[in-house]
Amino acid sequence: MLDHVCVFTKGGSLLWALSFVALKGDPINTLIRACLLEDRAAQSSFEYIIPSGGTYALKWSLNNGLGLVFVAVYQKALKLLYVDELLERLNRAFSTRYSPGCFEYPEFDATFQRLLKDCEQKAEAARRPSAPQLAPHQPNAQQRRAPGASSGSGEESSEEGDSDGTAFAPVTTNGKPAGSSADQSSDDAEAEGGAGAAANGAEFVPDLHKLKKLGKRAGPGGKTTRQHADRAEETKKKAAAPAKKGKQARVWGNIGGAAKEDGPLDFTDGDASQATITTADLNQRSLIDVEEDVSYDDEGTDEDEAGAEAAAATKKGGLLSSFVRTLGVNVVGTQALTRSDIEPALATLKKKLMERNVAEEIADKVTESVATSVEGRKLASFTRVSTAVQQAVEEALTRILTPKRSIDILREVKEAQAKGRPYSIVFVGVNGVGKSTNLAKVAYWLLQNGIKVMIAACDTFRSGAVEQLKTHCGRLQVPLYERGYEKDPAKVAFEAAKAAQRAGIDVLLVDTAGRMQDNEPLMRALSNLINLNQPDLVLFVGEALVGNDAVDQLTKFNQRLADLCPDPSQRHLIDGIVLTKFDTIDDKVGAALSMVYTSGAPIMFVGCGQTYVDLKKLNVKSVVKSLLK
Amino acid sequence: MAEQVAEALGSATTMTMLVVLAATLLVFALLKVWLSGSKGNTVLLVGPCDAGKTTLLHQLCDGSTHLGSVASMVPTEADGQLASEKAGGATSARPVQLVDIPGHPRVRGQVERYAGRAAGVVFVVDSVDFMPRKTEAAEQLFEVLSAPALARRRVPLLLACNKQDMGSKAHTVDFIRKRLEKELDQMRSTRGALGDVGGGSGGGKAAQLGLPGEPFTFESHARSRGVRVTTATLSAVDKGGVAEVEAFIRKSVPA
Ligand SMILES: Nc1nc2c(ncn2[C@@H]2O[C@H](COP(=O)(O)OP(=O)(O)OP(=O)(O)O)[C@@H](O)[C@H]2O)c(=O)[nH]1
Numbered sequence: 001m002l003d004h005v006c007v008f009t010k011g012g013s014l015l016w017a018l019s020f021v022a023l024k025g026d027p028i029n030t031l032i033r034a035c036l037l038e039d040r041a042a043q044s045s046f047e048y049i050i051p052s053g054g055t056y057a058l059k060w061s062l063n064n065g066l067g068l069v070f071v072a073v074y075q076k077a078l079k080l081l082y083v084d085e086l087l088e089r090l091n092r093a094f095s096t097r098y099s100p101g102c103f104e105y106p107e108f109d110a111t112f113q114r115l116l117k118d119c120e121q122k123a124e125a126a127r128r129p130s131a132p133q134l135a136p137h138q139p140n141a142q143q144r145r146a147p148g149a150s151s152g153s154g155e156e157s158s159e160e161g162d163s164d165g166t167a168f169a170p171v172t173t174n175g176k177p178a179g180s181s182a183d184q185s186s187d188d189a190e191a192e193g194g195a196g197a198a199a200n201g202a203e204f205v206p207d208l209h210k211l212k213k214l215g216k217r218a219g220p221g222g223k224t225t226r227q228h229a230d231r232a233e234e235t236k237k238k239a240a241a242p243a244k245k246g247k248q249a250r251v252w253g254n255i256g257g258a259a260k261e262d263g264p265l266d267f268t269d270g271d272a273s274q275a276t277i278t279t280a281d282l283n284q285r286s287l288i289d290v291e292e293d294v295s296y297d298d299e300g301t302d303e304d305e306a307g308a309e310a311a312a313a314t315k316k317g318g319l320l321s322s323f324v325r326t327l328g329v330n331v332v333g334t335q336a337l338t339r340s341d342i343e344p345a346l347a348t349l350k351k352k353l354m355e356r357n358v359a360e361e362i363a364d365k366v367t368e369s370v371a372t373s374v375e376g377r378k379l380a381s382f383t384r385v386s387t388a389v390q391q392a393v394e395e396a397l398t399r400i401l402t403p404k405r406s407i408d409i410l411r412e413v414k415e416a417q418a419k420g421r422p423y424s425i426v427f428v429g430v431n432g433v434g435k436s437t438n439l440a441k442v443a444y445w446l447l448q449n450g451i452k453v454m455i456a457a458c459d460t461f462r463s464g465a466v467e468q469l470k471t472h473c474g475r476l477q478v479p480l481y482e483r484g485y486e487k488d489p490a491k492v493a494f495e496a497a498k499a500a501q502r503a504g505i506d507v508l509l510v511d512t513a514g515r516m517q518d519n520e521p522l523m524r525a526l527s528n529l530i531n532l533n534q535p536d537l538v539l540f541v542g543e544a545l546v547g548n549d550a551v552d553q554l555t556k557f558n559q560r561l562a563d564l565c566p567d568p569s570q571r572h573l574i575d576g577i578v579l580t581k582f583d584t585i586d587d588k589v590g591a592a593l594s595m596v597y598t599s600g601a602p603i604m605f606v607g608c609g610q611t612y613v614d615l616k617k618l619n620v621k622s623v624v625k626s627l628l629k
Numbered sequence: 630m631a632e633q634v635a636e637a638l639g640s641a642t643t644m645t646m647l648v649v650l651a652a653t654l655l656v657f658a659l660l661k662v663w664l665s666g667s668k669g670n671t672v673l674l675v676g677p678c679d680a681g682k683t684t685l686l687h688q689l690c691d692g693s694t695h696l697g698s699v700a701s702m703v704p705t706e707a708d709g710q711l712a713s714e715k716a717g718g719a720t721s722a723r724p725v726q727l728v729d730i731p732g733h734p735r736v737r738g739q740v741e742r743y744a745g746r747a748a749g750v751v752f753v754v755d756s757v758d759f760m761p762r763k764t765e766a767a768e769q770l771f772e773v774l775s776a777p778a779l780a781r782r783r784v785p786l787l788l789a790c791n792k793q794d795m796g797s798k799a800h801t802v803d804f805i806r807k808r809l810e811k812e813l814d815q816m817r818s819t820r821g822a823l824g825d826v827g828g829g830s831g832g833g834k835a836a837q838l839g840l841p842g843e844p845f846t847f848e849s850h851a852r853s854r855g856v857r858v859t860t861a862t863l864s865a866v867d868k869g870g871v872a873e874v875e876a877f878i879r880k881s882v883p884a
């Protein structure tokens with residue numbers, strides 16, 4: 001069972017929501033902030049840990065053309081299989097009803113209930129291993145095999161009609177597509193109606209208008225409507241009440257789709273011939289229902305016309321637009337971008353990102369995320385697809401690189417100062433990336449801002465490490481706390497913090513041994529140091545030169561820090577990144593992106609030279625520019 | 630050979646002429662924007678996450694908060710009459726464009742995109758959940774106040790303390806103003822202490838806040854920089870709770 005389903009705009013207006021169980025915590029906003037806005041939307045689901053216990057799974061579907069987001073929330077333990085399909089159909093059904101100025105859609109409840117029931121039943125049917133369910137898959141809806149009207153395969157044919165819409169576009173004499181299955185963007189209800197009818201009838205059931213006019217002749221076998229009306233009356237009496245209720249909101253679904261509606265009429269387990277007859281009857285009943293209510297008829301016609309227009313547009317636009325599309329220029333300005341339109345531009349961009357030294361894995365994820373945000377968008381006239389994609393990538397890269405955490409360390413230092421305690425920063429990283437050097441640069445910068453600094457030599461592993469710091473401290477005239485080698489670095493740091501407090505120091509900079517991300521004992525020691533001392537800031541020092549390795553380093557550091565922490569509520573991961581040797585890389589600034597995307601931590605400092613003054617902040621704009629130029 | 634040179638020269642002169650033409654046009658366009666200054670009709674709604682910007686937008690435009698809101702991902706532009714004026718029959722009033730800019734740190738930088746045409750900025754903060762997030766709010770306010778495109782044109786700012794319907798749970802406007810002033814005062818010395826790599830290419834130099842010698846207050850900022858900063862109570866969920874914001878909007882975009 002689902003817990004909650006909702007539709008909202010990217011701007012943040014809730015348009016429609018249905019709760020089956022009151023939501024606990026704030027999963028929707030968390031999804032938006034921690035996933036959709038983090039350019040991780042290419043992943044297919046999101047988990048939300050409920051504060052009071054348990055986990056929600058969230059899935060979503062986007063309509064980029066209209067700027068809509070569809071989200072379903074359910075208990076992760078349930079492993080619902082129909083959610084993806086439900087969201088897709090919800091997307092289609094809601095999108096046709098959406099009008100930008102309107103923020104309330106109470107009438108959509110019924111439509112959704114029907115979609116849900118349908119998807120649930122289909123999922124249920126797929127699970128039950130009875131013979132009719134495994135009935136032959138219909139490769140083409142036009143074959144219209146009569147027995148296919150049982151709920152399982154009838155539905156299948158409708159899906160078929162949806163997915164390869166153009167192959168299934170019967171046009172009635174008045175030029176309208178009968179049942180709008182051909183129109184991909186059309187309301188789900190229509191699609192179903194059309195395909196359901198197709199599955200039923202020996203002759204094709206034309207559009208609603210025609211049915212009304214013909215009145216007496218419709219459906220298989222040429223039976224008169226009157227007869228069917230009588231039978232329908234009977235069936236109706238027998239039918240469960242909820243089914244009737246459900247039907248009211250249905251328009252096209254009334255044609256032939258009724259068999260899917262309710263338990264007692266579900267003949268999926270019966271023999272095929274019986275199923276055919278009964279379904280035919282149900283079919284008729286539905287038509288009568290339509291005749292009874294004119295307003296539904298009108299609505300249906302509207303939608304039908306819309307469908308016809310769209311279909312006509314596709315037909316006309318077909319040749320020209322496919323030609324224009326090959327040029328990569330959108331002239332008409334009304335066609336939504338498809339995956340294949342943007343694929344070439346994405347490939348180029350991915351290549352460019354990788355040339356700039358972005359790890360392949362990250363380049364993949366970013367382009368994929370961009371794809372999900374561009375697909376379905378409508379381009380302005382005379383816009384190149386590649387321009388649109390480029391712009392979307394630029395926006396995404398800016399978002400990714402923009403810190404979501406304050407990187408104003410001085411302010412945090414002043415806050416700690418006001419509380420009368422030293423602010424501590426631990427520098428971690430693999431060997432030889434310039435930890436000590438950049439630590440000294442940070443010390444210099446802090447000193448320049450009138451802050452009292454102390455350095456703790458917690459690299460008790462590599463010989464010469466302490467001496468190296470001594471030299472820096474001498475030059476900077478900064479006190480050094482050291483206990484030589486072979487000591488437990490966690491304890492040294494702890495004592496250093498106490499010493500700093502006594503000496504009235506503002507900031508304690510802790511140097512640690514360089515370690516490879518796979519070195520288990522050293523990773524344990526680091527985790528220990530962090531857990532024992534609870535520093536204010538853990539900075540990962542990484543070279544701007546690294547390519548694919550940056551991802552592995554950061555992932556593993558974070559992973560080990562998380563795993564080795566005894567108390568999950570206290571766990572302290574990497575807060576920020578110091579990017580070193582930035583002056584040596586030219587325009588290959590990709591590591592910045594790889595590191596930030598992997599860890600979610602911002603780049604706090606950039607080391608760009610040999611002297612103490614060569615410490616800077618990252619300029620997001622210029623990095624994005626270098627990545628894309 | 631000579632021909633080629635001549636041709637190259639010719640195209641060079643055409644190019645120069647074109648460039649000159651484009652430059653003059655640009656100067657005129659810029660002048661127009663510059664002079665018209667606050668004559669634009671765009672008012673920006675900015676502030677941290679969950680402050681109630683989207684709710685306010687709906688209340689101002691439609692006089693209803695509809696079904697509510699979720700975190701915004703992209704800015705929303707809404708053009709038209711203020712709901713209260715529409716209801717009051719003042720349909721001749723000048724239409725306003727409101728832009729709701731998401732508070733999420735990753736997207737709030739989009740303010741830059743709209744700064745050039747803003748006639749006013751409503752900075753919305755949550756008066757209930759203010760203390761735990763005061764730094765975040767102050768940082769964002771700092772960014773807005775120092776945005777060159779806003780400071781240069783002296784675009785007025787309204788600090789709107791939202792959720793005042795929550796009674797004693799909500800901090801007072803005065804309290805919030807004082808805390809923010811204090812935070813901003815501190816940030817003046819800590820922000821921008823480090824240079825950028827890649828050279829500062831970010832839309833001009835950041836504007837100064839207040840006077841260097843004295844503690845930062847909105848009053849001193851107004852005096853020294855000519856940017857009017859006022860405060861208001863707000864309850865975006867109530868129809869009557871947006872009156873002060875409406876008054877600010879009307880003042881920024883005269884009818
Ligand atoms: N009590 C009360 N709640 C409010 C008020 N205004 C907004 N809220 C609530 O605050 C929450 C956040 O409101 P939004 O309008 O979505 O906030 P936002 O500023 O647009 O947030 P972002 O889009 O994330 O930047 C919603 O649950 C609102 O119902 C108010 O005046 N009083």
Ligand SMILES: [Mg+2]
Nearest residue numbers: 012683700701
């Ligand atoms: Mg919002």
